[in-house]
Amino acid sequence: MTQPETMPTPGTAPDVIHNIGYRKYTGPRLGRGYARLSLYSQSLRGAYGLGRSAKSKVLPMILLGAMCAPALIMVAVAIFTDMSKLPVDYTRYAVIMQAVITLFVASQAPQSVSRDLRFKTTPLYFSRPMERVDYVAAKYAALSTALFLLTALPLVILYVGALLAKLSFGTQTAGFAKGLVSVLLLSLLFAGVALVIAAVTPRRGFGVAAIIAVFVITYGAVSSVQGVASAQENYDVIGWLGVFSPITLIDGFQTWFLGADSAFPHASGPPDALAGTVYLLAVLALIAGTFGLLMRRYRKVGLS
Amino acid sequence: MARATTVEHVTVIATESLSKRYPRVTALDRLTVDITPGVTGLVGANGAGKSTLIKILLGLAPATEGRAAVLGLDVAAHGAEIRGLVGYMPEHDCLPPDVSATEFVVHMARMSGLPPAAARERTADTLRHVGLYEERYRPMGGYSTGMKQRVKLAQALVHDPRLVLLDEPTNGLDPAGRDEMLGLIRRVHTDFGISVLVTSHLLGELERTSDHIVVIDGGKLLRASSTSDFTQATASLAVEVTDREQELLAALTAAGLTVQAKGHLLHVDIADDATYDAVRDAVAGLGVGLVRMEQRRHRIAELFTDDEDLTYEDPDAPTTEGTAPTAEATAPRAEATAPTDPTLKEGEGRDAA
Incomplete structure (x- = not known):
């Protein structure tokens, strides 16, 4: 950086001790890309409470611990009991742990966007060179990354443990890769849905409750209707019903495309190629749709 | 461009x-x-x-x-x-x-x-x-x-x-x-x-x-x-004394200053720094107490009226230091235009308190 020139300071009382004069900034001004990246990293760190108060680190860290603990236990058991395969598939892990994932996204999505609305900080962003799309993209990417870290870390633990337990390298690597694809989509999907809900309300509490409600109620509704369909041995319906809640959407998608075992009753995933395609399209449409809704939401925010 | x-x-x-x-x-x-x-x-x-x-x-x-x-x-x-x-x-x-x-x-x-x-x-x-x-x-x-x-x-x-x-x-x-x-x-x-x-x-x-x-x-x-x-066009000095305003007015006019009486206040047009001295001397000469002497400037309402036709509804309102009267002066104007622009009423005079 060049030496900032010292400006003359006419009109300033000479007896002001602290005044060393105003220095002009002559260094580089990085563009929108840098601002976007800075907002991304700030929001990502914020999702785990880093750079925030000690209190705000508690919940995300507990959830991260809760997410990883079962994986550690499974790995320990696998190593010491000479299992031939891991007790849980890589693709199944996130489905089992969905309550933890839901709590994490419900607590951190409002933290990411509702605060800016509540404290009216958004005008300060939009009065700077960044555009609406930069803000939305940074927030979306940050929460998706935070969720990906939360869901991928236990998979890494499982994978490393599996290799230490000398399980088949090929099988484990393939399973691990499929698991990563699955949690990547899950992260994007959950982040999008949660951010749209959070961006509607400046009240953080409402946001948290609404996000939990959406995830829990849709899942509850889907599984109970699936239960009814299962009792009537209507297995195709079970496969189709999964489209209606985020976590079952991911389950159906990975069942059809990644060859995972479905967590649906009777493991009846999407019944045919059409259903499989619908799952894929639904996931992609939700991700794109939530991004579009966020863009729309911030069109009106402007300066007020 | x-x-x-x-x-x-x-x-x-x-x-x-x-x-x-x-x-x-x-x-x-x-x-x-x-x-x-x-x-x-x-x-x-x-x-x-x-x-x-x-x-x-x-x-x-x-x-x-x-x-x-x-x-x-x-x-x-x-x-x-x-x-x-x-x-x-x-x-x-x-x-x-x-x-x-x-x-x-x-x-x-x-x-x-x-x-x-x-x-x-x-x-x-x-x-x-x-x-x-x-x-x-x-x-x-x-x-x-x-x-x-x-x-x-x-x-x-x-x-x-x-x-x-x-x-x-x-x-x-x-x-x-x-x-x-x-x-x-x-x-x-x-x-x-x-x-x-x-x-x-x-x-x-x-x-x-x-x-x-x-x-x-x-x-x-x-x-x-x-x-x-x-400000300079009509910068004036508001002078308030305990008694004998009329005599002070006459004394200041005699000293060559332009003075108007507004209720208890005298408004003295400021020609230069000597104006302050003239007022001080005149007050001292009469032996009355000087309650206040302060610079008066435009109130926002005056901008909306013709400069030649200044009206002071509230002669006690000092404008130079206290900013509140200015806000009050804003309000009547805001109300006057309110029919065409309803947002004008929002929060007006909030700072007048």
């Missing part, structure tokens, strides 16, 4: 029959104004179109018609570029309470494109310049209104802009806080070399700070001229 430089006589902001119409309200009505470097006060009642103008200047709201340029850049085409060169301090509260001023301003500096090290250095400098010292490491939730206003100003200055737009920076401050903020705004131009557009609904406070005053009302330009035109 001429390239803007910091050279004098170049316009910082130029608007050309700029209009902004909402379905129900016309916020700006063919506003044409040129603003030169320095401190410019933008005065108008609440809802006169000040905030709308700022939005358009930042390229955040499209104008319905007309053009505007900031620092020589057209707002419609170069919004992002303008926002890189301009700082903005909103009227409303905009600070998250759980982070410290330092963290917050560093983050905002990075949002303006400053690299991490420069952002920290500029933040420390800027917070010091606005007068925030040890408290800058504490969460902002515990700050006083005055401290919050300083942080808001700091985040507008941290990227060393060429122009800052300050929307009602004295809102909510007590008289001492107002004076400090106005002094700070003055320094932004004199010491930092940054042009300032500062809005207020109080002319009284801006005339002491600004080089130029632009008055808008109902989205229309009412008047734009240098501050001296506003």
Whole structure:
């Protein structure tokens, strides 16, 4: 950086001790890309409470611990009991742990966007060179990354443990890769849905409750209707019903495309190629749709 | 479009029959104004179109018609570029309470494109310049209104802009806080070399700070001229004595001064510094007590009336130091235009208390 020139300071009382004069900034001004990246990293760190108060680190860290603990236990058991395969598939892990994932996204999505609305900080962003799309993209990417870290870390633990337990390298690597694809989509999907809900309300509490409600109620509704369909041995319906809640959407998608075992009753995933395609399209449409809704939401925010 | 430089006589902001119409309200009505470097006060009642103008200047709201340029850049085409060169301090509260001023301003500096090290250095400098010292490491939730206003100003200055737009920076401050903020705004131009557009609904406070005053009302330009035109033309001295006003009036008139009686007050036109001496001597000569002697300037209401036809409904209202009467003076005008612009009523006179 060049030496900032010292400006003359006419009109300033000479007896002001602290005044060393105003220095002009002559260094580089990085563009929108840098601002976007800075907002991304700030929001990502914020999702785990880093750079925030000690209190705000508690919940995300507990959830991260809760997410990883079962994986550690499974790995320990696998190593010491000479299992031939891991007790849980890589693709199944996130489905089992969905309550933890839901709590994490419900607590951190409002933290990411509702605060800016509540404290009216958004005008300060939009009065700077960044555009609406930069803000939305940074927030979306940050929460998706935070969720990906939360869901991928236990998979890494499982994978490393599996290799230490000398399980088949090929099988484990393939399973691990499929698991990563699955949690990547899950992260994007959950982040999008949660951010749209959070961006509607400046009240953080409402946001948290609404996000939990959406995830829990849709899942509850889907599984109970699936239960009814299962009792009537209507297995195709079970496969189709999964489209209606985020976590079952991911389950159906990975069942059809990644060859995972479905967590649906009777493991009846999407019944045919059409259903499989619908799952894929639904996931992609939700991700794109939530991004579009966020863009729309911030069109009106402007300066007020 | 001429390239803007910091050279004098170049316009910082130029608007050309700029209009902004909402379905129900016309916020700006063919506003044409040129603003030169320095401190410019933008005065108008609440809802006169000040905030709308700022939005358009930042390229955040499209104008319905007309053009505007900031620092020589057209707002419609170069919004992002303008926002890189301009700082903005909103009227409303905009600070998250759980982070410290330092963290917050560093983050905002990075949002303006400053690299991490420069952002920290500029933040420390800027917070010091606005007068925030040890408290800058504490969460902002515990700050006083005055401290919050300083942080808001700091985040507008941290990227060393060429122009800052300050929307009602004295809102909510007590008289001492107002004076400090106005002094700070003055320094932004004199010491930092940054042009300032500062809005207020109080002319009284801006005339002491600004080089130029632009008055808008109902989205229309009412008047734009240098501050001296506003104030020197009729700068007068309000004198109140315990007794014998008529004799004092005669004595001062005899001394060659132009004096008008307004109730208990005498308004003495200020010719030069000798005027003060003449008043003092005359009062001492009569042996009466001098209750007050203060400079009077325009109230905002006077701008709306003809200069020759000044009316003082409230002769006891001093204008120079107390800013409240100015706000009161704003209210009747706002009500008068209310039928055409319902937003004018919002929050008027809130600061009069």
